Amino acid sequence: MSPDMLPIVTLDPSETLPADGYAGTLAGRVWRPDAEGPSVAAIRADGVFDVTTRFPTMRDLCETPDPAASLNAVSGARLGTLAEILANTPLKRRDASRPWLLAPVDTAASSAPPWVTTSIVAMSKAVRRCIVLSQGQQRELRH
Numbered sequence: 787m788s789p790d791m792l793p794i795v796t797l798d799p800s801e802t803l804p805a806d807g808y809a810g811t812l813a814g815r816v817w818r819p820d821a822e823g824p825s826v827a828a829i830r831a832d833g834v835f836d837v838t839t840r841f842p843t844m845r846d847l848c849e850t851p852d853p854a855a856s857l858n859a860v861s862g863a864r865l866g867t868l869a870e871i872l873a874n875t876p877l878k879r880r881d882a883s884r885p886w887l888l889a890p891v892d893t894a895a896s897s898a899p900p901w902v903t904t905s906i907v908a909m910s911k912a913v914r915r916c917i918v919l920s921q922g923q924q925r926e927l928r929h
Contacts, residue, residue: 811854
């Protein structure tokens with residue numbers, strides 16, 4: 787599907803975060819145009835923070851003895867609010883000079899067996915398809 791055929795999607799933290807909002811420890815990946823690459827990010831109520839200096843990949847974060855405690859203990863450069871980064875994530879609305887969200891797992895950095903990596907790629911494709919659905923369809927999928 788070409789980008790021109792994708793519907794315009796609006797992403798909002800209230801529709802994207804878990805039911806308990808920021809109560810848990812949230813990690814993600816963000817494309818940083820200024821760094822010309824992806825960054826591992828801590829997603830918090832006061833913003834999205836680049837923690838790549840401590841965790842170069844999601845794998846590095848996930849392989850710590852306590853990933854949640856590790857992510858909570860680290861600070862990093864603030865990239866913006868989740869709302870700002872979400873708003874810039876859909877391709878049709880993207881400003882290429884500002885950060886946007888990526889798939890949460892860097893499958894290239896994974897040391898998992900090939901069948902697991904293939905499953906992750908399939909799940910990532912499914913998530914991307916869900917993102918392009920209309921808001922009403924997204925709500926149906928969640929319930």
